[in-house]
Amino acid sequence: MAAGSTYTPIATTTLGSTTTTITFSSIASSYTDLVVVANFKMGSSTFQPILRYNGDTGSNYSSTTVWGDGSSAGSNRHSNQNGIYANPGAGVGTAGQFEIWTINIQNYANTTTYKTSVERFSNPQSLTNAGVGMWRNTAAITSVSLTAESGSGDFQTGSTFTLYGIAAA
Amino acid sequence: MANTFELIAAVTVGSGGASSIDFTSIPSTYTDLCLKVSVRSNRAASTWDNTQIKINNSAANMTNRYLAGNGATASSGNLTVIYVGDIPATNATASTFANQEIYFPNYAGASNKSVSSDSVAENNTTTAYAYLGAHLWSQTTAINQLTIISGNGDNFVQYSTAYLYGVKNA
Numbered sequence: 001m002a003a004g005s006t007y008t009p010i011a012t013t014t015l016g017s018t019t020t021t022i023t024f025s026s027i028a029s030s031y032t033d034l035v036v037v038a039n040f041k042m043g044s045s046t047f048q049p050i051l052r053y054n055g056d057t058g059s060n061y062s063s064t065t066v067w068g069d070g071s072s073a074g075s076n077r078h079s080n081q082n083g084i085y086a087n088p089g090a091g092v093g094t095a096g097q098f099e100i101w102t103i104n105i106q107n108y109a110n111t112t113t114y115k116t117s118v119e120r121f122s123n124p125q126s127l128t129n130a131g132v133g134m135w136r137n138t139a140a141i142t143s144v145s146l147t148a149e150s151g152s153g154d155f156q157t158g159s160t161f162t163l164y165g166i167a168a169a
Numbered sequence: 170m171a172n173t174f175e176l177i178a179a180v181t182v183g184s185g186g187a188s189s190i191d192f193t194s195i196p197s198t199y200t201d202l203c204l205k206v207s208v209r210s211n212r213a214a215s216t217w218d219n220t221q222i223k224i225n226n227s228a229a230n231m232t233n234r235y236l237a238g239n240g241a242t243a244s245s246g247n248l249t250v251i252y253v254g255d256i257p258a259t260n261a262t263a264s265t266f267a268n269q270e271i272y273f274p275n276y277a278g279a280s281n282k283s284v285s286s287d288s289v290a291e292n293n294t295t296t297a298y299a300y301l302g303a304h305l306w307s308q309t310t311a312i313n314q315l316t317i318i319s320g321n322g323d324n325f326v327q328y329s330t331a332y333l334y335g336v337k338n339a
Contacts, residue, residue: 068236
């Protein structure tokens with residue numbers, strides 16, 4: 001019997017114009033985990049891509065990161081945030097430079113636990129970090145959005161965002 | 170159903186060792202590339218060596234920022250090579266290999282290439298290394314060759330492996 005696909009692209013978008021928010025919606029509950037791969041550039045150096053679930057903009061997120069900016073290393077914690085930020089409290093991005101944010105969301109469809117994610121962010125001209133995030137909600141995740149922080153540069157043309165589903169069996 | 174995460178090529182180092190691990194003629198038909206490496210060095214009289222990546226047979230036009238931890242301190246720096254991380258060498262605990270993953274999104278696109286890497290090498294002694302890297306190859310040409318080298322010009326030992334995967338987003 002041929003095995004089913006383990007790692008499946010659910011949706012992808014490549015921007016043809018500047019955009020503030022990318023949303024993957026109506027996510028099926030049939031996978032085990034989700035992976036978001038974002039390869040994007042911003043129009044402003046003062047940026048924060050923000051991860052949110054199910055349209056929740058309340059103070060229901062927290063995160064811990066470790067970061068290095070090429071001269072200093074550090075760690076940050078943020079509680080009661082309105083989203084999970086790509087590089088919280090550790091500097092800014094680089095306008096026009098492609099950056100990478102990979103987000104692993106485990107057991108996203110369960111209705112028992114708060115939802116956790118493991119993230120890796122890389123901007124070769126500013127910093128690299130690894131983080132863990134939590135959304136304090138037991139609802140199944142049915143949408144994932146990435147938003148350019150208010151007042152900052154939007155996601156630029158050519159940025160790509162892909163959502164993959166991983167099936168454990 | 171088409172495979173999303175597809176093995177392009179696999180290398181296992183034989184008994185003679187290898188001065189480099191090379192993936193050539195990489196097709197441009199995928200969205201991203203993912204390189205997974207398990208590696209140890211024969212660097213003499215040393216506990217550690219390191220791996221670096223050449224793109225299209227060149228180590229030019231590269232910059233990076235890294236975050237490193239060695240079990241006692243965290244540090245950060247910047248280099249002009251794609252420095253993936255420290256790997257065990259001759260004096261390291263026997264049978265220990267480093268694990269590394271290097272991700273190349275949009276590797277065939279027409280922009281400068283951002284690269285992300287993770288590297289760990291644990292050996293149950295007082296010092297081991299974990300590296301996170303953010304790299305930039307400032308060239309707009311497609312990546313068609315990836316070469317893994319020892320940063321000190323040494324060889325990778327037998328049983329070192331490297332797997333190059335192509336990732337398709339549709």
